[in-house]
Amino acid sequence: MQMAALGFEPVDRPRSMAIRDDAQPAQWLAQARSGDRDAYGRLVRHHEPDVQRLCRRLLGGTAESDDACQESFARAHSALASYDPARPFRRWLLAIAAHCAIDALRRRTREARWFDGDALDAGALADPGPSPLQHGIASELRRRLLAAIEAQPDRYRVPLVLRYYADLDYGEIAEILSVSRNQVATLLFRARARLRETIEDAR
Amino acid sequence: MSCPDAMTCLLYAEGELAGSALRETEAHLVSCRDCRARVMALREEGALLGEVLRDELHHPSPAAARSDSRSVALGIPLAVAAVTIAFAASGALIDMRLPGAFDLLHPRRVKGAVEMSFDVIFMLRERAPGLVELGFAVGLVASVSALLSFAVGAFSRRIFGVAPLLLVALIAAPEPARAFEIHREPVFSIARGERVDENVVATGERVEIEGTLDGDLIAAAERVSIRGEVTGSVYVFCRDLDITGSVGGAVHAIAETSRIEGTVRQPVYIASEDFALTANGRLLSDAHLFVDSGVIEGSIRRDVMAAAERLDLRGEVGRDVQSPWIEEIYLRDGSHVGGDVHVRLEEGRSIEQSPGARVDGEVSSTPRESPREHYLEHYKSWRFYAGHLAWFAAAFVFGLIVYRIAPVIFRGAIADGSHLARTLLAGFVVLVVLPIAMIAAALTIIGIPTAVAALFAYVLALYTADLVVGAWLGTLILPPADDGLFEFGKSLAVGFAILSAVSIVPFLGPAAGAVALLLGLGLLTERARAALG
Numbered sequence: 091m092q093m094a095a096l097g098f099e100p101v102d103r104p105r106s107m108a109i110r111d112d113a114q115p116a117q118w119l120a121q122a123r124s125g126d127r128d129a130y131g132r133l134v135r136h137h138e139p140d141v142q143r144l145c146r147r148l149l150g151g152t153a154e155s156d157d158a159c160q161e162s163f164a165r166a167h168s169a170l171a172s173y174d175p176a177r178p179f180r181r182w183l184l185a186i187a188a189h190c191a192i193d194a195l196r197r198r199t200r201e202a203r204w205f206d207g208d209a210l211d212a213g214a215l216a217d218p219g220p221s222p223l224q225h226g227i228a229s230e231l232r233r234r235l236l237a238a239i240e241a242q243p244d245r246y247r248v249p250l251v252l253r254y255y256a257d258l259d260y261g262e263i264a265e266i267l268s269v270s271r272n273q274v275a276t277l278l279f280r281a282r283a284r285l286r287e288t289i290e291d292a293r
Numbered sequence: 294m295s296c297p298d299a300m301t302c303l304l305y306a307e308g309e310l311a312g313s314a315l316r317e318t319e320a321h322l323v324s325c326r327d328c329r330a331r332v333m334a335l336r337e338e339g340a341l342l343g344e345v346l347r348d349e350l351h352h353p354s355p356a357a358a359r360s361d362s363r364s365v366a367l368g369i370p371l372a373v374a375a376v377t378i379a380f381a382a383s384g385a386l387i388d389m390r391l392p393g394a395f396d397l398l399h400p401r402r403v404k405g406a407v408e409m410s411f412d413v414i415f416m417l418r419e420r421a422p423g424l425v426e427l428g429f430a431v432g433l434v435a436s437v438s439a440l441l442s443f444a445v446g447a448f449s450r451r452i453f454g455v456a457p458l459l460l461v462a463l464i465a466a467p468e469p470a471r472a473f474e475i476h477r478e479p480v481f482s483i484a485r486g487e488r489v490d491e492n493v494v495a496t497g498e499r500v501e502i503e504g505t506l507d508g509d510l511i512a513a514a515e516r517v518s519i520r521g522e523v524t525g526s527v528y529v530f531c532r533d534l535d536i537t538g539s540v541g542g543a544v545h546a547i548a549e550t551s552r553i554e555g556t557v558r559q560p561v562y563i564a565s566e567d568f569a570l571t572a573n574g575r576l577l578s579d580a581h582l583f584v585d586s587g588v589i590e591g592s593i594r595r596d597v598m599a600a601a602e603r604l605d606l607r608g609e610v611g612r613d614v615q616s617p618w619i620e621e622i623y624l625r626d627g628s629h630v631g632g633d634v635h636v637r638l639e640e641g642r643s644i645e646q647s648p649g650a651r652v653d654g655e656v657s658s659t660p661r662e663s664p665r666e667h668y669l670e671h672y673k674s675w676r677f678y679a680g681h682l683a684w685f686a687a688a689f690v691f692g693l694i695v696y697r698i699a700p701v702i703f704r705g706a707i708a709d710g711s712h713l714a715r716t717l718l719a720g721f722v723v724l725v726v727l728p729i730a731m732i733a734a735a736l737t738i739i740g741i742p743t744a745v746a747a748l749f750a751y752v753l754a755l756y757t758a759d760l761v762v763g764a765w766l767g768t769l770i771l772p773p774a775d776d777g778l779f780e781f782g783k784s785l786a787v788g789f790a791i792l793s794a795v796s797i798v799p800f801l802g803p804a805a806g807a808v809a810l811l812l813g814l815g816l817l818t819e820r821a822r823a824a825l826g
Contacts, residue, residue, distance in 0.1 A: 222334035
């Protein structure tokens with residue numbers, strides 16, 4: 091079958107949904123990089139909802155998340171010179187925002203190394219949990235799934251948000267959380283298994 | 294190689310494998326169906342997580358989540374309502390701007406559809422020869438629906454006489470198509486003096502019978518002419534039909550123009566734009582005509598039943614002339630009707646009878662009520678409400694049974710606006726494509742059992758579609774507390790009651806019903822896809 095054959099290509103998850111790569115933001119970006127403050131302002135307004143949502147997803151709807159959002163744009167502005175235009179701007183910006191939000195989280199929990207602790211070795215991963223969640227589930231279940239994600243402890247919730255909301259790859263997440271790529275994989279693996287179990291129990 | 298572990302599958306699905314691990318996994322996936330399915334499922338789950346996280350409801354507090362869910366609950370039905378109103382309004386607008394244009398959609402006036410399917414088929418033949426089969430199928434669907442609605446609309450008095458015949462024609466037509474060879478040459482002909490002793494199924498440019506065909510003729514062609522003899526019945530779908538010879542059985546025809554100059558022994562059923570029975574033409578039984586313009590110069594031994602724009606009678610009719618719907622009717626000099634003439638005309642019109650026209654029985658015409666007055670009439674009858682109530686109860690019980698057997702059918706839901714549009718589109722595709730596929734299957738590929746099974750599934754889907762929409766509406770308004778039958782029944786009752794109530798609102802109801810049908814079929818398709826893949 092052709093459909094199955096398509097599945098063999100080592101494609102990334104489609105990111106098109108997340109990127110709003112219309113011509114205007116690209117133009118603003120170019121202008122901002124050459125020092126145009128107005129253009130940067132427009133760029134900020136364009137991406138603000140995405141960044142805001144990421145911060146809220148990571149920090150909850152608190153003043154901290156607004157601060158983190160502000161800080162992200164400040165940091166991004168000063169790092170603009172080092173931005174590689176080959177990379178999607180949204181992902182680059184969200185990675186910076188993730189850094190800011192994670193810093194705030196760390197300050198909140200006062201636990202510098204909260205991703206260590208119990209062993210994150212792959213040996214404990216024999217059971218993948220119930221079968222993966224179906225795409226076309228009802229809106230009620232979607233709400234439950236979102237609630238389940240939000241109820242996860244930070245160590246599972248944060249990688250989930252970075253991977254599936256911000257579309258960062260494992261390497262980028264590892265860098266932001268200061269853990270290894272394998273540990274990111276383990277965290278995501280466990281997080282997804284936990285979600286499946288929660289949803290399965292709720293049915 | 295044994296199956297990769299769950300972690301490797303996840304890494305592969307996420308595009309995080311590289312080097313030899315990637316190559317090995319890929320090589321394994323080529324041969325392992327289970328792992329392929331697992332990878333697809335993992336990708337789907339990843340996409341779902343992304344969608345859920347991108348959803349607008351991002352406040353962690355349960356109160357906020359509830360208000361968000363309410364806005365979803367209100368927003369989508371509002372969108373559905375908007376689509377429905379747009380549907381109804383555009384119909385009314387077209388009707389207002391172009392009086393009569395909407396008539397084309399009226400069951401009694403399907404000639405527009407027939408004409409259109411002609412154009413499609415012959416355009417396909419010219420532009421894309423490979424699609425002729427498809428055109429054939431489209432034509433058959435149009436002809437079947439035209440004949441059925443003809444029967445229902447025009448001859449309600451005689452429906453029990455005509456419907457079984459049509460049904461037999463419908464069921465019988467694919468049978469010979471499967472059992473006998475289909476002639477596909479551009480010109481199929483039986484030459485003068487030649488004799489063929491079997492049923493013939495032919496599709497092509499022209500079908501010409503000059504000799505003798507001892508059997509039935511089933512044909513879809515641009516032009517069908519019978520100058521010789523067909524001893525059996527004739528079922529044709531064509532642009533021009535010309536019968537100068539004789540037909541021993543009945544004639545069932547859908548054609549743009551049809552002309553009978555010869556003899557037909559059994560009843561004639563013709564849906565055609567122009568129909569002519571010339572002076573030499575003789576029909577030895579009834580004539581059922583569904584025509585734009587009909588001219589009868591020859592003789593018809595028994596009754597004429599016609600739904601026509603214009604009927605011109607110059608010849609002889611042995612018994613009655615009846616018409617439940619006609620615009621103009623002329624009885625010319627020299628014409629003779631052995632029985633009564635009874636027609637229903639638009640108010641203010643009358644039968645144009647020339648002095649030289651003879652009618653042995655009565656000539657009477659009753660005015661036809663305007664469709665609008667007629668439309669509102671059934672709201673005054675208790676039967677209408679009782680019927681709806683009975684339908685509601687039966688469908689509700691059916692819904693509970695289906696839920697008991699396969700609850701998964703009712704898990705579909707509309708997530709957002711674009712999902713709504715996609716679902717409507719999927720519903721439309723199913724509604725239109727499935728019957729075509731069924732007929733194509735019956736004619737050519739796998740045969741009748743498949744088509745019958747598909748027909749059964751189709752009818753079932755049509756019936757279930759409303760229930761699915763009702764259940765979805767119910768879950769939005771009254772979310773079930775658990776998965777039990779009672780809780781489901783409560784929300785189904787609420788949603789379905791709303792749907793049923795909306796569907797009997799005058800003018801808006803039919804449009805709402807159509808939207809609900811499309812939506813339900815779309816949701817069912819989605820569930821079926823989820824179940825299969």
